[in-house]
Amino acid sequence: MSDTPDWLTLGASHVWRPYCQMKTAPPPLPVAAARGARLILEDGRELIDGIASWWTACHGYNHPHIRGAVEAQLARVPHVMFGGLAHEPAYRLARRLAELLPGDLGRVFFAESGSVSVEIAMKMALQFWINRGVAGRTRFVSFLGGYHGDTLATMSVCDPDEGMHALFKGVLAPQHVVPLPTGPETEAGLERLLAERGDEIAAIVVEPRVQGAGGMRFLDDAVLRRLRRLAVAHDVLLIFDEIFVGFGRTGDLFACQGADVTPDIITLSKALTGGTLPLSAAIASERIFEAFWSDDPGAALMHGPTYMANPLACAAANASLDLFETGAWKADVARIAAALGEGLAPCRDGRGVVDVRVRGAIGVIEFDHALDAGALSRRFAELGVWIRPMGRLIYLTPPFVISDAELERLTQAIRQVLSGL
Numbered sequence: 001m002s003d004t005p006d007w008l009t010l011g012a013s014h015v016w017r018p019y020c021q022m023k024t025a026p027p028p029l030p031v032a033a034a035r036g037a038r039l040i041l042e043d044g045r046e047l048i049d050g051i052a053s054w055w056t057a058c059h060g061y062n063h064p065h066i067r068g069a070v071e072a073q074l075a076r077v078p079h080v081m082f083g084g085l086a087h088e089p090a091y092r093l094a095r096r097l098a099e100l101l102p103g104d105l106g107r108v109f110f111a112e113s114g115s116v117s118v119e120i121a122m123k124m125a126l127q128f129w130i131n132r133g134v135a136g137r138t139r140f141v142s143f144l145g146g147y148h149g150d151t152l153a154t155m156s157v158c159d160p161d162e163g164m165h166a167l168f169k170g171v172l173a174p175q176h177v178v179p180l181p182t183g184p185e186t187e188a189g190l191e192r193l194l195a196e197r198g199d200e201i202a203a204i205v206v207e208p209r210v211q212g213a214g215g216m217r218f219l220d221d222a223v224l225r226r227l228r229r230l231a232v233a234h235d236v237l238l239i240f241d242e243i244f245v246g247f248g249r250t251g252d253l254f255a256c257q258g259a260d261v262t263p264d265i266i267t268l269s270k271a272l273t274g275g276t277l278p279l280s281a282a283i284a285s286e287r288i289f290e291a292f293w294s295d296d297p298g299a300a301l302m303h304g305p306t307y308m309a310n311p312l313a314c315a316a317a318n319a320s321l322d323l324f325e326t327g328a329w330k331a332d333v334a335r336i337a338a339a340l341g342e343g344l345a346p347c348r349d350g351r352g353v354v355d356v357r358v359r360g361a362i363g364v365i366e367f368d369h370a371l372d373a374g375a376l377s378r379r380f381a382e383l384g385v386w387i388r389p390m391g392r393l394i395y396l397t398p399p400f401v402i403s404d405a406e407l408e409r410l411t412q413a414i415r416q417v418l419s420g421l
């Protein structure tokens with residue numbers, strides 16, 4: 001941080017940073033380049049990345065295959081509107097996603113961010129009932145510990161207290177945010193809610209396998225099967241938000257496919273383009289799509305983001321899928337899971353640590369108190385790693401291409417910082 005670049009100093013009073021009390025937070029680290037599992041700072045230092053830029057950079061940074069695909073597409077057509085026009089990268093990507101997803105999840109609606117794809121999934125669910133002539137299905141069921149985005153509708157289905165949106169309680173649409181049905185009692189509670197209020201509920205929204213930004217809590221596949229059963233029994237739709245877990249993070253390409261539970265709508269983003277460009281998708285089953293297929297123009301889904309299906313982003317996503325097709329990621333995720341299990345186990349004895357858990361390429365250390373993310377990530381950077389605590393958690397979600405030696409340096413840095421707490 002000795003030689004701070006001019007652009008950082010000059011722009012600092014004009015950029016509004018994310019999730020940040022800017023008055024007290026340390027300045028951000030200036031990144032000059034990124035490759036593989038490494039961030040290269042302006043002063044030449046290299047940090048091993050434990051976060052993969054919010055779980056997006058699954059194949060590592062600047063992967064030549066993805067870069068090549070984006071460069072080729074850039075030379076052809078960087079963007080055209082998706083209303084009335086079509087292009088090969090999007091149509092190919094939609095077909096490939098439909099082939100990879102279980103069941104008949106096959107109607108792909110593209111957008112630019114995860115939050116917007118969840119908004120679209122919610123809008124699809126609401127209009128599904130309207131189009132079928134069913135009135136009053138205006139609410140959603142979602143779960144404590146869940147996180148689905150930062151926009152107004154998605155905030156309403158986040159955990160109202162644990163999440164980052166407690167300030168807006170009075171503004172957000174009231175939803176039923178309830179405990180996950182992990183045992184007989186919570187299952188009975190949800191069953192009761194659906195029996196009594198099912199006729200006002202459009203859909204259940206859940207992050208399968210891992211609740212990400214809401215606290216990195218893990219849930220069994222049995223919970224997902226329970227939700228599928230309850231949704232069918234009470235005739236409400238089921239939305240899986242796989243923006244965090246999709247694309248291999250838990251060891252299966254998609255959690256729904258690994259758990260053998262097919263939702264009515266799934267949302268994808270984060271690792272969809274391998275961390276290269278913003279892109280998301282809300283993907284519906286044929287049953288959902290059929291409710292919009294009509295001679296009545298009013299039954300259409302009136303939605304269309306300006307940069308919908310951006311060709312550069314779709315080219316990046318197709319290239320990312322090529323890399324998944326090699327299958328190498330699967331062994332990498334298993335290797336990372338084993339290394340995280342071993343490397344983080346000693347943290348159980350750390351001060352204030354209440355839990356250490358690993359699922360797939362996700363390692364979590366939970367504390368009994370909130371952590372100072374700014375100060376701790378500074379300390380980690382001094383040790384040559386990029387790790388950014390979140391709430392009461394220190395977590396690792398590294399790129400799948402990270403080497404064993406780099407992984408060891410990540411867990412070693414955490415052990416070292418914990419011993420000093």
Ligand SMILES: *Cc1c(COP(=O)(O)O)cnc(C)c1O
Pocket residue numbers: 113114115116118147148149150207212213241242243244269270
């Ligand atoms: C990140 C995330 C979102 C929001 O995506 P953005 O691209 O940040 O809008 C929604 N749901 C889950 C599960 C996420 O991890």
